Structures are given as C-alpha cells and as structure tokens.
Amino acid sequence: MRVIVKAIFVFFCIVLTGFFNSAAGFAQDRYIHFSGETGNSIHVTANLIFTDTKVFGTILRPSMDEIPVKVYGELQQDRNLVLLEEYSADTVIRGNISEEFSFNGFWKDNNANHHPLILNASKPEKYQQFKVFSQSSVRPLNDSPDSPVAAFDMVLAMPASEDNMEVHFRLNKTIGELLKIETSGNISYAIKNQENLFFERYQAANASRSTPENYPLLNWQKRVRLFPVFNENGFVSLYMQDYNYTGGDVSLDISRFLVFDLQKAEKITLSSLIPEEKSTALSEKLRKKLCKNLELSNEISLKEQGFFSDEVFPSANFFLTASGIGFHYNTYELAGQERGPLTIFLTWKEMEGILNTNGPVKRLNTDV
Secondary structure (H helix, E strand, O other), X not given: OHHHHHHHHHHHHHHHHHHHOHHHHHHOOEEEEEXXXXXXXXXXXEEEEEEOOEEEEEEEOOOOXXXXXXXXXXXXXXXXXXXXXXXXXXXXXXXXXXXXXXXXXXXXXXXXXXXXXXXXXXXXXXXXXXEEEEEEEEEEOOOOOOOOEEEEEEEEEEEOOOOOHHHHHHHHHHHHHHHOOOOOOOHHHHHHHHHHHHHHHHHXXXXXXXXXXXXXXXXXXXXXXXXXXXEEOOXXXXXXXXXXXXXXXXXXXEEEEEEEEOOOOEEOOHHHHOXXXXXXXXXXXXXXXXXXXXXXXXXXXXXXXXXXXXXXXXXXXXXXXOOEEEEEEOOXXXXXXXXXXXXXXXXXXXXXXXXXXXXXXXXXXXXX
16 A cells, blocks of 8 residues: 555656656646657557656557557656556657657567657648646645645647537537536536546545544545547547556456447447447457457357457447557456456458448448
8 A cells, every 4th residue: 555655656756756757847747749750660650648747548569560569658858758568668669859749769669679769740631630638636634744645647638620510519528428517618628527526536435434543544536538549640649547546455446438429420339330240250250359468269269258248249338549548457357357458459451241331431441
C-alpha cells in the first residue's frame, strides 16, 4: 500500500513540476497527430496528448504492428521527449521536439535495436481536430500530516472543429454517452464536477475510518483518459481508460473504445461491419487468432488455459485502424485476472468473407 501512496506522490510531483518547467508552456494541453518514418523507411503514425510535462498516447508502424502501442512519459527540459511502453519501464522513444512539433530521435524495438525516427505534426485527409481538457489534484482525508490522500486526474480530447456542426454535435454527444457525463456545455465545468463528486465520495466513504491503523487502506485514485488511437480517412477510433482504486488489494481498470464515421456523422457499430449471420465465423476467427497470439494449438481447450469458455465471442468493444479491427476484452470478460485484458486484432485479409461489403470500412479497405 505504501508503494501506491508513493506512486501517487511521484505522479503528482511530475504534474506540479510542469508549472516550473519551460516545456510545460510549450506543450500544455494539446493533441497532435504525427506522421513520419524510421531510418529504414518504415511508415510511422502517432496520436499523442501533451498536458504540461506529461505525454501519453499511441504509436504505430502500420506495416509491422497490428495494435497501436500505448506509450506514456514526459517532455523534459529543452523539449526532450522520453516515452515508455505502457505497463513497462522500458523506454521505446527518445528524442527532441521542435517548436513546430517535429520530432527527431530514436525508436527502440523489441530486440533492443535503436532505429532513427523522424515524425512531423500532420493533419491527414478527413481528420478530426481535438481540444484537450485536463484536471489533476490531490486532497488529504484529514488534517493529519500523514493523512491518506485521494488523487484525481482526468484528461479528455474533445472535438474542436465546428466546421461541420452535425459531426461536432453528434460526436460530442456520443462521447458524453461513453463517459457518462454531460458534454453539451462547458467541458471544464463538467470535469470539475466529476472531480468534486469523486472527493465527496472519498470523504463520505472514509471519514469514519480515518484512524492511523486504517491509513494504508484509504488512498484512492481515479484516472480517466480519452484520446484518439486512429484519426484518418474519415474515421476516428477513440480510446477511454477509466482507472479506479478505492482501497484494498485490487484496482479496477476498464478500457472502452468508440468508433465514429466522420463522413456519416454516426457511431459505427459491429453490426454495421459484420452481418449477424457471420457472427459464428467471426468467433472462429477470433479464437484462432487468440490461440496464435498465445502460441497455443487451435485444438486445445481454452477452459483448461483459464478462460471462461472454449468460444471467443465477438466484442462490441472494438477499434478500427487502416489495417483491420481490434476487439478488446477487459479483465473478467474472457478470463480472470491472471490473463488480464486482451486485444485480438484481425486484419482485413483475415476477415475476408465476413465483412459487410456495403459497410463503412470499404472506405478503409479497398479489397472489401
């Protein structure tokens, strides 16, 4: 539990350092879509959020990676950018960002080889602009010097361009439904309201337990992230992370995705991509790919490997990229905590024969 308190303290020290760091003003609350290539001419795209000195988002080599790599890190003094892969202490990106948001540095691959990497801020065709709203704070439970604390951190990338009011209104409304907050008015006020509700709940739940022997159990944390993982060709795939720790031994970390068609101004559902009569075939493809990812025989019993079923149901929690569809399963949806969250990605080629030939992905996959 002390580790959690220390992590919270360190995390917010980084936040506060931003106010005194020259990098903070340079990159405060921005979403940037990057495009570039490695030294061996491999195309790379990235969707990054900058808030003070914190940086997080995804980076992808479409010809080599199926799933966008989630990264986090910080923008240090002199605009040096250091990014680590999520759930890892391994630095994967390091370099310098210019005032025009051009990056020059290195990418470290899974074999620890360093590749030159150049990225430039870009606005692809049929791309959606986003404005970033953020709020971070820590409050003690009581006046004791060693009081437990609650930490709140919310960062939302919301539609910024109002050139097409129908797209702006519908995307904003759909995001509000995903986040379960009011997004039609002042977003900063909506986030502040969520912050106040969190701390009110913290006080109400723990005030009567506020004794030194209970202190290790009373540190709460809430972290919400919303940002694009794909934003090109008239499609946006948004990723939402909702992390909650409210004492005890286990935290709750939920990931949700939202796919939006900018051309039609509507949310894309799984039924619009894959006809219902193809659901059994899709399940079989998902099972086969899961076994491949885990280096298991396709004939093996998944139940014997800790899964709840031998079948893999198609998840309505999915994202699109230019290469295919990622189906995400939170912990306890396919298997327990020992497996954790799982993402199964099917390329367009792997989905041949089951895609809706008249569906929206025809604009992404010309082979449909």
